[in-house]
Structure formats: C-alpha cells, structure tokens
Amino acid sequence: MLDKNNKELDRLFRSKLQNNEVADNKWNVPPLDVFENALSEIEEEQPKKKRRWPLLFLFGFGFMMLGGIGYLFYQNQSMIVELDKKIEVLNKVQQEKENTIIESTPKNNTEKVENNSNTILTKKEVAANIATPKVLNKKESKNNKYTNKKSSFESIRSTTRALGQSVNEPRSSNLISNSILNSNLKSDWKSVGISKVAATSTTESSDRVELYNANLKTNNFILLNNIPTLSFQIHNEFDDTLPIEFVEAGEKAKYKKEKDKTSWSPYLLFGAHASKFKTSFPIDASVTNEVGLGGQIGLGMTQSLSDRWSLDYSIAFRNMHTSSNYNCELIYDKSEEGYNNSGELVYNMDMVTVNPMYSVYQRVEMPVAENEMEDGDIMLNDTKTKLVLNILSAKAGARYRAVNFGKFDLYLNGGLGANTLLKSKDEMNMKVMFGDKVMMDKTATTGSSANVYHDLFLSGYLGVQLDYKLNNHFAIGLNSNYEQAFKSFFVHPMINQGTSKLNGLNASLRVGYNF
Amino acid sequence: MTENEIISRVLKKERAAQVQLYNRYQTTWYMICLRYHQSKEDAQDVLQNALIKIFTKLNQFDGEKGNFKSWSSKVVVNENLMFLRKKVRSFKVDALEDVLFIPDQVESALDILSAEELTKMIQKLPPGYRTVFNLYVIEGFNHQEVADMLNIGIGTSKSQLSKARKLLQKQLETLLQE
Numbered sequence: 001m002l003d004k005n006n007k008e009l010d011r012l013f014r015s016k017l018q019n020n021e022v023a024d025n026k027w028n029v030p031p032l033d034v035f036e037n038a039l040s041e042i043e044e045e046q047p048k049k050k051r052r053w054p055l056l057f058l059f060g061f062g063f064m065m066l067g068g069i070g071y072l073f074y075q076n077q078s079m080i081v082e083l084d085k086k087i088e089v090l091n092k093v094q095q096e097k098e099n100t101i102i103e104s105t106p107k108n109n110t111e112k113v114e115n116n117s118n119t120i121l122t123k124k125e126v127a128a129n130i131a132t133p134k135v136l137n138k139k140e141s142k143n144n145k146y147t148n149k150k151s152s153f154e155s156i157r158s159t160t161r162a163l164g165q166s167v168n169e170p171r172s173s174n175l176i177s178n179s180i181l182n183s184n185l186k187s188d189w190k191s192v193g194i195s196k197v198a199a200t201s202t203t204e205s206s207d208r209v210e211l212y213n214a215n216l217k218t219n220n221f222i223l224l225n226n227i228p229t230l231s232f233q234i235h236n237e238f239d240d241t242l243p244i245e246f247v248e249a250g251e252k253a254k255y256k257k258e259k260d261k262t263s264w265s266p267y268l269l270f271g272a273h274a275s276k277f278k279t280s281f282p283i284d285a286s287v288t289n290e291v292g293l294g295g296q297i298g299l300g301m302t303q304s305l306s307d308r309w310s311l312d313y314s315i316a317f318r319n320m321h322t323s324s325n326y327n328c329e330l331i332y333d334k335s336e337e338g339y340n341n342s343g344e345l346v347y348n349m350d351m352v353t354v355n356p357m358y359s360v361y362q363r364v365e366m367p368v369a370e371n372e373m374e375d376g377d378i379m380l381n382d383t384k385t386k387l388v389l390n391i392l393s394a395k396a397g398a399r400y401r402a403v404n405f406g407k408f409d410l411y412l413n414g415g416l417g418a419n420t421l422l423k424s425k426d427e428m429n430m431k432v433m434f435g436d437k438v439m440m441d442k443t444a445t446t447g448s449s450a451n452v453y454h455d456l457f458l459s460g461y462l463g464v465q466l467d468y469k470l471n472n473h474f475a476i477g478l479n480s481n482y483e484q485a486f487k488s489f490f491v492h493p494m495i496n497q498g499t500s501k502l503n504g505l506n507a508s509l510r511v512g513y514n515f
Numbered sequence: 516m517t518e519n520e521i522i523s524r525v526l527k528k529e530r531a532a533q534v535q536l537y538n539r540y541q542t543t544w545y546m547i548c549l550r551y552h553q554s555k556e557d558a559q560d561v562l563q564n565a566l567i568k569i570f571t572k573l574n575q576f577d578g579e580k581g582n583f584k585s586w587s588s589k590v591v592v593n594e595n596l597m598f599l600r601k602k603v604r605s606f607k608v609d610a611l612e613d614v615l616f617i618p619d620q621v622e623s624a625l626d627i628l629s630a631e632e633l634t635k636m637i638q639k640l641p642p643g644y645r646t647v648f649n650l651y652v653i654e655g656f657n658h659q660e661v662a663d664m665l666n667i668g669i670g671t672s673k674s675q676l677s678k679a680r681k682l683l684q685k686q687l688e689t690l691l692q693e
Contacts, residue, residue: 006680010652013637013683016630017550017653020543027631030545034559035537038566045571352530 271508277356292322332377355385366440390423411465477510551595565594644679
C-alpha cells in the first residue's frame with residue numbers, strides 16, 4: 001500500500017514537472033538578463049585566455065632587448081681590454097726598435113718612420129693603427145688567392161667605424177720587426193728583409209717583406225700593411241704560392257674574434273601612422289571605416305650582421321583615433337509593438353550593430369505613435385562609432401643597405417610584427433530613421449576593452465629607411481613602411497567569420513646611437 | 516531547422532542560433548533550477564552558470580550518444596548540485612513523523628495541481644530532502660547514484676527520500692483541507 005502510494009506520488013510529480021511548455025503566467029520563463037549575463041560572461045572569459053599570449057610574447061621580446069643591451073656593454077668592455085693588450089704589444093715593438101731593419105726607398109719616408117718611432121702611442125692612435133688595413137681594389141683582388149680575406153677586412157671596416165676611425169683616413173707609418181714577423185710565421189718561412197715600397201698611381205705605399213723558405217730554398221715577397229698588429233692584408237707581389245699559413249698565424253685568431261663580433265645600436269623612435277580597418281561581416285549591412293591617424297613612440301635595437309645586412313627589433317606604443325559607419329535596413333514588424341511600464345506604446349526589436357572592434361546585439365525599445373508604422377515599413381539603422389585605441393607593437397625584421405652616398409645610407413627593410421590592444425575607448429551613436437523622422441538616437445560610451453574580444457594579431461611590413469650619420473656615434477633615420485595584417489584584429493564570437501584587419505602606413509623618425 | 520543544425524551553428528558562435536537554442540530549452544533548464552532552490556534568485560544564478568557551461572562545453576556533446584535535452588539537463592542538474600554543495604553543509608535533517616497514506620481524493624487533487632504549485636511544494640522541502648527527491652523521482656537516478664552524487668550513504672538517500680515524500684504528503688493534506 002505504501003509502495004503504491006509512493007509510486008503514485010512520484011508518477012504524478014514526474015508527469016507534471018516534465019511538461020516544459022511555457023506557462024500562461026510565464027512563471028517558468030527565466031528573466032532575459034539571465035541569458036544576456038551568461039553570454040557576456042562567455043565573451044569576457046575568452047579574451048582572458050587569449051591575452052596570455054601577447055604578454056608572453058612581449059615578455060620574451062623585452063628579455064631579448066635587455067639581453068642585447070647587456071651584450072653590447074660586455075662587448076664594449078672587451079674592446080677596451082683588447083686595446084690595452086695592443087698598446088702593450090706596440091710598446092714592446094718600440095723597445096725592439098734597435099733590432100728593426102728598415103730600408104726605405106724614398107728618403108723622406110724613412111724620416112717619417114724614425115720620427116714616429118720615438119712617439120708613445122695613445123689608445124686612440126692604437127685604435128687607428130689596428131683598424132686601417134688596405135682594402136684591395138677589384139683588379140688586385142681578382143688575381144689574388146687571398147681574396148677570401150676580403151670579408152675579414154669588411155668586418156674590420158665595421159670595427160673601424162665602431163672605433164670612430166674612418167677607413168679612408170691616412171695610415172700612420174709602421175714599425176716592422178723581424179722577430180715579430182718570424183714569431184708569426186711557420187717554421188719553414190723566415191723574414192729576411194723588409195723594405196718600403198713607394199706609392200704608385202694605383203697602389204699606396206707599403207712594406208715589402210722578403211721571405212725565405214729553408215726547405216724549398218725559395219724566396220718570396222709580400223706586401224704588408226699595418227705591421228705592428230699584424231692586422232695585415234697580404235698581397236702577393238710576385239708569386240701566387242705564398243704561404244696561407246702566414247695569415248693564419250699570430251694574431252689571426254684575435255682578428256677572427258673581431259670578425260665574429262656584431263655591433264648593436266639602440267635607437268628611439270617617434271612617429272605617426274595612418275591606418276585603416278578592413279572590416280567584413282557576413283551580414284546584410286555595410287561597414288565603412290575611415291582612415292585613423294595616430295602617433296607612436298618606442299625603442300629598438302639594430303644588430304649589424306655585415307656591412308649591408310642588419311637585423312632590426314623594436315617595440316612601440318601606438319595610439320590611434322578612427323571612426324566607423326554601419327548601415328542596415330530594419331523591417332518593421334507590428335507584432336513587436338507593445339506597451340511599456342509607463343503605458344507608452346513602444347516598438348521592441350533586436351538590433352545588431354557592428355564596428356571594427358565588436359558587434360552589439362541588443363533588444364531596443366523605441367516609442368511609436370498609434371498606427372504610425374505599418375508591417376514591412378523599412379527603417380534605416382545608421383550607427384557611427386568613434387574609436388580610440390592604444391596598441392602595443394613588437395617588430396622584428398631585416399634591413400639591407402641598398403645605397404650609400406656620403407653620410408646617407410638608404411635601407412630596404414621588411415619583417416614581422418605582433419600587435420595587441422592595450423586599451424580602447426569607443427563612443428557609439430545609434431540612430432534609427434524612418435524617412436526623415438528620427439525614431440531613436442542613442443549614444444553609448446565604453447571606457448575599456450574589457451568586453452572586447454581581441455587577440456594578438458600578426459602583421460608583415462615592407463619599407464625604406466634613410467639614415468643620416470650625424471657623427472661617428474649618432475645617426476638619424478626616416479623610416480616609412482606599409483604594414484599589412486595577417487590576422488583579424490578582432491573576432492567577435494557572436495558573428496561567425498567576421499574579420500577586421502588593420503592595415504596602414506607608418507612613418508617614424510629614429511635617433512640611433514652606434515657603439 | 517533541426518536541433519543538430521542549431522547546435523552546429525551555436526558551435527560557430529552564431530548569436531541567432533544561441534538564442535534559438537536557449538528559447539527551445541529555457542523552461543526545461545529553469546524548471547530544474549527552481550526545483551532545487553527555494554529562492555528564484557538562487558535558481559537564476561545557477562541557471563546563468565549552467566548556461567555558461569552549456570555554451571562553452573557544447574563541443575563535448577556527442578549527438579550519437581544521447582540527445583541534447585538530457586545532456587544539457589544533466590549539466591544543469593550538476594550545476595545545481597555544485598551550488599548546493601557550497602551552500603548547504605549537510606543534507607541531514609531531523610526525523611519526521613510517521614508515514615502518511617495518500618487517500619484517493621489526494622490523487623485526484625494532485626491531478627488538478629499545476630506544475631507551478633507542485634514546484635512550490637518541492638521548494639518548501641528542506642534542501643537535503645528536496646535534492647534527493649529531485650534526483651530520484653524527477654531525474655530518475657537510483658539510490659546508489661544519488662548517494663554517489665551527494666556523497667552520502669544509500670541508507671541516507673532512502674531515508675531522505677522517504678521523509679521528502681512524507682512532507683509532500685503533509686503539504687497535500689493541508690492543501691486538501693483548505
């Protein structure tokens with residue numbers, strides 16, 4: 001009996017409560033804001049997850065920049081230590097002066113050398129000495145089996161620039177020591193005589209060394225420049241079989257180290273940009289975006305790889321002001337008319353409004369007069385959104401020095417950028433018109449990007465940069481490039497396949513320091 | 516549009532499809548929430564959380580293994596239980612009076628009672644009784660499952676169900692007397 005009663009009770013409850021039709025008094029219909037709140041929470045949760053990536057990326061980028069600056073200072077310190085060592089070597093050379101054999105063809109050259117021999121070199125002079133190799137002209141290098149050394153000279157040229165010494169400046173005379181030469185030669189070869197060769201119309205004056213190979217019992221001659229540090233260039237005057245070992249000996253290792261060094265130059269950038277959103281949504285409406293203007297400020301670092309190629313890293317804060325227009329037609333549905341709590345006749349409708357950053361789906365209520373509107377009447381939704389965006393951009397790219405004229409260098413550059421929205425502010429004015437009559441005019445302002453679903457967007461850029469060297473350390477550059485987004489800036493979860501890409505022109509002034 | 520089509524569009528984050536799906540099941544989900552809570556506010560809070568779960572975990576729904584209504588109802592029930600776990604420390608209540616028998620006229624009275632009135636009767640039950648009654652009678656779980664879900668013994672589940680029934684019968688009796 002008890003069981004029967006229980007079963008009956010259960011059955012009755014179950015059958016009644018599993019009927020889910022909407023009740024007349026709507027007691028079982030949840031308020032609309034439950035659904036709306038749930039959706040806005042879903043929207044808020046998604047960007048939170050995505051925002052981790054830009055932060056990680058920016059953290060990594062910042063770390064790399066700091067590492068670069070640290071390396072730069074380390075490199076600078078190493079250079080000073082290196083110079084100290086060279087001063088020591090030169091002083092040693094001077095002490096060995098008595099053993100020096102100098103033969104001079106033109107008399108005045110000898111005097112010059114002798115005069116110099118009594119001079120104690122300063123650090124600056126040493127720097128000038130070690131960094132003034134002769135660069136082969138094309139004709140010379142063509143016939144020279146040591147042209148593979150040319151790249152080292154190009155790196156020495158870079159070093160020269162770093163040390164504040166122009167390649168084209170006249171070299172100081174050099175002291176030559178047989179003992180130093182011999183210590184850098186393989187045991188088979190021995191320096192037996194050094195003489196000066198006068199400058200000709202095509203070549204500069206140089207030191208000529210006569211070498212003797214005891215095994216082969218042959219003599220050879222080489223031309224040396226800048227003997228004291230042996231940062232020499234070898235030019236085979238008579239014979240192509242000169243020993244490669246010569247250049248591989250002695251201080252070659254030291255120069256190899258210098259060759260491997262890359263120079264870093266930090267810079268500040270200030271500029272402007274003109275960008276435009278390209279917005280596309282699969283809905284029957286038009287979105288037109290206006291060109292947005294703004295400024296940018298940032299810092300960067302150029303890593304010189306060779307005389308022509310360098311890498312460029314920068315991070316910049318960009319501010320942008322733009323606006324967007326959205327238009328669509330709305331068809332009047334008389335069944336949506338009703339009375340609000342104040343007893344006014346109102347028209348309720350669902351409206352979707354789009355701007356480059358997000359879409360708004362909302363139910364709006366607008367007062368209408370009795371029999372003012374008919375079924376099928378077409379109203380126009382005209383929405384204008386003003387946007388202020390703060391964007392953080394990190395870029396990494398390569399530069400190629402295409403042209404050099406005097407103090408000017410023209411670079412071609414290209415690379416990739418990663419951008420993220422830091423903050424946004426928008427003012428949206430929604431207007432619904434029926435003919436000339438304004439049915440609704442509403443303005444809403446938001447002050448943050450909290451409700452905007454946005455993502456890290458990648459972009460590519462191509463451009464040119466004109467640099468002007470103010471002095472050995474400072475340079476200013478005008479950079480201009482076109483940037484194309486690869487990925488949509490914003491993807492709103494409520495509108496499938498909508499894209500909004502930010503493309504535009506950037507122009508910036510860069511002030512750089514070369515260590 | 517079929518339910519599967521709506522679901523696939525919801526997965527593409529189409530707002531219109533989300534609205535459509537919500538309209539189709541809002542009463543089912545809301546009625547579940549109302550049965551588990553005395554206050555409408557609590558029920559609405561839980562429904563909101565349940566909606567977030569349904570829309571964000573929809574990709575886990577496998578149409579071949581079951582229908583959407585039972586999957587989503589299970590999500591809503593779980594959300595209610597989670598809420599109760601946080602809010603209600605214990606499902607135990609004091610012992611009740613002896614069992615009452617449902618007279619024949621009560622059966623007919625039940626027939627004329629609306630779902631709203633029955634829901635209100637359930638809402639008046641203490642949380643523990645209410646939860647076990649809902650899970651066992653309305654959702655159709657057995658005592659073992661109820662015990663596992665609420666982390667109580669099978670005996671407790673049985674006794675709480677029995678006590679829930681007694682209270683409901685008492686309420687019915689009062690209703691009949693009125």
